Amino acid sequence: MRRKNNNETVVFITGASNGIGLATAERLAKEGFIVIATARLPESRPRLLVLAKEYKNLLVRKLDVTDSEENISALINSIGKIDILINNAGIGIVGVAESFSQTQIQRIIDTNVFGVVKVTNAVLPSMRAQNSGMIITISSIVGPLPDMRQCFYSGSKAMVEHYTAQLKNDLESAGYNIAVANIHPGPVVTNFEASAPIGERFDGLENPYPQMHADVSKWRALMQEGRPISDVVDTILKVIHAEKPVFWNPTESRVSHNFEVTYCDPTGERFSKGPSFVLNH
Secondary structure (H helix, E strand, C coil): CCCCCHHHCEEEECCCCCHHHHHHHHHHHHCCCEEEEEECCHHHCHHHHHHHHHCCCEEEEECCCCCCHHHHHHHHHHHCCCCEEEECCCCCCECCHHHCCHHHHHHHHHHHHHHHHHHHHHHHHHHHHHCCEEEEEECCCCCCCCCCCCHHHHHHHHHHHHHHHHHHHHHHHCCCCEEEEEEECCCECCCHHHHCCECCCCCCCCCCCCCHHHHHHHHHHHHHCCECHHHHHHHHHHHHHCCCCCCEEECCHHHHHHHHHHCCCCCCHHHHHCCHHHHCC
């Protein structure tokens, strides 16, 4: 990606209403980037609106990543040049595997997977035309390493890992100067754990898994003891300023350790290339 001054660089962030997205928007605005901070219902997010008044280089736009591809593309085309896309919008869910309803599963996939794909597809034409850009996606430790209490959330992040891995290779093979990198937080202190619903299939019925609520409580306690959001934001800034960002970017040492003991290449570069038998035939 061609290096620019911060005040020449346009950053488009999804899910900027709270948590990681909001903190990232504020940090980038402080550092002089031109920030397009999007939210599904920005009018109900007072902190985001306050930031827009405080920083003239932070613009708020309404965006629901589950909207149609046509509407998403119309918004992005109205903005014009985008140098960095940060795919942050996402939702969680927790419980035993059988407890999730089809409606809950569909909502996870629509937001965490199709949302990333649709926004990325809308941004790519202009990035290809200018032959520069960066696509950063907020994944999770549970993308490469699944959490057995969040199988469909983990699965959605795994789908994003494979999608962005192929996208990275496709762009490189075609000769485009567009970087693709994922961010991998462990537990982070946000409202994520409080807003993640429990599987609802057994609502009003006898739950055949008596351990579920105890496991959910343990998970919520683990999340409440997580790292500060600033760790994630620092990692995002490190990727933005890197000359050659790597594919996997853990935000803390515990995540790095788990990647190291599971993968022979914890940067994700080997993962992104796929099995050697595929490449050799």
